[in-house]
Amino acid sequence: MAKIKVGFGFDVHQLREQHPFVLGGVTLDHHAGAYGHSDADVLLHAICDALLGAANLRDIGFHFSNTDNRWKAISSLVLLQHVVELLAEKNWQIGNIDAMVCLEAPKINPHIPAMKVHIAKAAGISEEDISIKATTNEQLGFIGREEGVVAYAVCLIERP
Ligand SMILES: Nc1ccn([C@@H]2O[C@H](COP(=O)(O)O)[C@@H](O)[C@H]2O)c(=O)n1
Ligand SMILES: C[C@@]1(CO)OP(=O)(O)OP(=O)(O)OC[C@H]1O
Helix, strand or coil: CCEEEEEEEEEEEEEEECCCEEECCEEECCCEEEECCCCCCHHHHHHHHHHHHHCCCCCHHHHCCCCCHHHCCCCHHHHHHHHHHHHHHCCCEEEEEEEEEECCCCCCHHHHHHHHHHHHHHHCCCHHHEEEEEECCCCCHHHHCCCEEEEEEEEEEEEC
16 A cells, blocks of 8 residues: 655745745746745745655755755755655655745736746646645735745655
8 A cells, every 4th residue: 555644844035125036936026035045935945845844854954054055046946856856765756735825925826837837847746736825914924014935835745
C-alpha cells in the first residue's frame, strides 16, 4: 500500500519600495517587492517548507543558509527543484500542493495561472495538482499596512 504524508509551510518577507516582487516565479509589476537573501519568493518558500516537512527533511534555511552566497539572489524555482530532488532521493513523489498568499496588494488572481506553470515545471508535477489562493488582510496589521507578505502551504507526498 502507498505511504502518504502531509506537510505544512509558512513564510513571511518584508515588502520594500522599488524592490522587485517575485511571487510564484512571476515578477509582479508593483511599487514594492519582497526583500530577502534569495529572490524572496514567499510562496515558493512556503511550498518548499511544506514539502521538506512532509518528508521530515528539516527546513529551507537548513538546506539553503541565508549566509551562503550560493543562494544570494537565487531564483526560488531553483531551490524548489533542489527540494524535489531531496524528496526523490528518499523515493517521495508530490501528490498535491495547496497554498495561500496573504497580501494586501496587488491582486494576484490574474497571475495564478502563470505561477502554476512555473511551479509545475520546477516541481515536475501537473498544474492540476497545484492550488494557489489569495486573501488580503482586510487592512489589518503588517500585511494590511503593506509592510509584508505571508504565504502558507500544505502538501501531500506519497511513496509507492
Ligand atoms: N493579493 C490578493 C488578495 C486577494 N485576491 C483575491 O481577491 C479576493 C477577495 O479578497 P479579500 O481579502 O477581500 O477577501 C480573494 O478571494 C482572492 O481571490 C487576490 O487576487 N490577490
Ligand atoms: C531562501 C533563503 C536562502 O537564500 O533566504 P531568504 O530569501 O532570506 O528566505 P527565507 O524565507 O528567510 O529562508 C531561507 C533562506 O535561507
